[in-house]
Amino acid sequence: MSLAWRGAIGRPSVLFACIVLVGLCLSACLAPFYAQGVGVDPFASNLAGSVMRDGRVVDVMQPNDNPLHLGLTPIGPSWRWGAYSLGADSQGRDVAARLLYGGRSSLLIAGASACLCLVLATGCGMVAGVFGGWIDTVLSRLLDILWAVPVYLFAISLSVVTVGHDLRFGPFHIGADSFLLPIGIIALIYVPYAARPIRARTRSLMTSGFVLAAQGLGASPVRIVLKEILPSLIDTLLVLAPLIMALCLLAESALSFLSLGVQAPAASWGSLIHDGEGLIYSRPVVAIAPGLAIVLTVLALNMLGEALQNGVRPMRTR
Numbered sequence: 001m002s003l004a005w006r007g008a009i010g011r012p013s014v015l016f017a018c019i020v021l022v023g024l025c026l027s028a029c030l031a032p033f034y035a036q037g038v039g040v041d042p043f044a045s046n047l048a049g050s051v052m053r054d055g056r057v058v059d060v061m062q063p064n065d066n067p068l069h070l071g072l073t074p075i076g077p078s079w080r081w082g083a084y085s086l087g088a089d090s091q092g093r094d095v096a097a098r099l100l101y102g103g104r105s106s107l108l109i110a111g112a113s114a115c116l117c118l119v120l121a122t123g124c125g126m127v128a129g130v131f132g133g134w135i136d137t138v139l140s141r142l143l144d145i146l147w148a149v150p151v152y153l154f155a156i157s158l159s160v161v162t163v164g165h166d167l168r169f170g171p172f173h174i175g176a177d178s179f180l181l182p183i184g185i186i187a188l189i190y191v192p193y194a195a196r197p198i199r200a201r202t203r204s205l206m207t208s209g210f211v212l213a214a215q216g217l218g219a220s221p222v223r224i225v226l227k228e229i230l231p232s233l234i235d236t237l238l239v240l241a242p243l244i245m246a247l248c249l250l251a252e253s254a255l256s257f258l259s260l261g262v263q264a265p266a267a268s269w270g271s272l273i274h275d276g277e278g279l280i281y282s283r284p285v286v287a288i289a290p291g292l293a294i295v296l297t298v299l300a301l302n303m304l305g306e307a308l309q310n311g312v313r314p315m316r317t318r
Contacts, residue, residue, distance in 0.1 A: 014307040017300035024297055028107055031100035038083040038094070042101050043265040046092035051075065051083050060084070060092040064282075073282050089275050089286050098267050098275075099289050105268040107297070109182050109261075110249035116187035117244055118237055121194035126233070128195075129202025130225055140199070147192040155251055158185045159260035177263040186251045193247070194240050201236050205229055239308045246301035253294055269294050 035042055049060040053075075061072040074088035077095075086095040128139040146154070162181050174180050205211055211228050219227075255261030256270030264271075269290035276287030 011307055013303045017303040017307070020296050020300040021304070024103060024293065025107060027100055028103035031097065031104055034100055035094070035097045038081075038085075038097070040083050040094040040097050042094055042097035042267070044093070046088070047072075049092055053078060060088050074279065074286075076283060077285050086285055086289055087283055089272075089283075090279060091275075095272075095286055095289060098272055099269075099293065102267040102269045102272045102290055103293060105179070105262050105266055106249060106252055106256075106270070106294075109179055109186065109252045109268070110245050112179075112183045113186040113190075113248040113252070114241060114245035116183060117190045117248070118194055118241060120187065121191045121198055122230075122233065122237065124191065125195040125198030126202050126225055126229060129199045129206060130221060130229065132203075136199075143192040143195055146189070147196075151189050151251065152254060154189050155185055155255060156258065156260060158188070159255055159258075177266065179262070182252055182255060182261045186248050186255075189251065190244055190247055194244055197240065198233060198236060201233060202229055205232050239305060242301040242305040242308070246298045246305070249294065249297060249301075 031042075040046075047061055050057050051060055052058075058075065060075050062075055064071045064073050074090060074092060075084055077087040078085055084094050084096070086099065089095055089098070124139055124143065128136040159182070162185070205228070211224060214224050214228050252261055252268065253270030253273070256268040257274045259271070259274065262268040262271055272290035273287045276283070276285075276290075279286045
């Protein structure tokens with residue numbers, strides 16, 4: 001490992017980012033154990049349920065504090081280990097348990113979308129950069145068209161078409177509640193953002209000495225791509241990965257907030273914010289907790305991406 005990499009990765013900001021990301025991933029993975037340990041079902045309505053608080057049994061849904069005491073308000077957070085430590089939502093469900101399960105969905109979709117996006121972008125960028133000519137022109141114009149469409153407008157349009165409808169491709173069937181739909185949609189909308197730097201890096205590599213030497217020895221374009229170009233793109237992909245994942249997480253949260261992403265009974269951080277929208281004045285933690293999780297995750301991913309970029313830059317200038 002070079003000194004540039006060691007200096008970039010050894011920064012306190014990178015340590016903070018890694019701790020946050022590992023902690024969030026572990027917490028999401030342990031969601032079933034938490035729900036089983038405190039004895040709650042995060043997906044079932046519990047309007048008539050009760051919970052033990054300070055040695056006495058209290059209803060999950062409490063009477064409102066208005067003068068007429070009309071309507072019900074979910075129980076607030078206790079800030080202690082146990083059931084309803086972060087309170088309940090409007091359906092009487094445990095917010096902490098749903099927060100952990102929502103993290104599983106959001107992180108899974110964001111990570112899978114980023115990986116699929118980078119695979120598609122790498123293919124498009126390398127083909128355009130290696131072959132050039134009319135192939136480069138056609139692919140570049142297609143990417144420009146996708147680039148010109150507003151990201152969230154494009155994502156919402158695709159989601160509106162697919163939500164509530166099963167997709168069939170011959171023998172393959174994708175349900176309307178499958179995570180494959182938001183993963184595919186989010187990955188597609190960010191392909192131009194990753195493909196353009198990959199294409200530029202590929203065009204630069206095509207004029208480098210080791211590629212020209214391979215061409216002079218009669219290496220085929222496929223061998224040049226697999227043996228020379230692709231290994232040299234690893235540093236670019238490492239820098240893009242956390243940044244694209246942060247964008248994918250924001251897109252997934254926005255779609256789920258609009259009920260166009262993760263479908264009930266599953267939960268994601270975006271859908272949890274939507275659930276807490278009507279409780280923002282009485283039980284703000286229902287919406288603030290998933291919002292804070294999104295902010296911490298995106299901040300950590302951006303810190304990690306910046307550190308990786310600082311480690312790559314000195315290597316390219318040598």
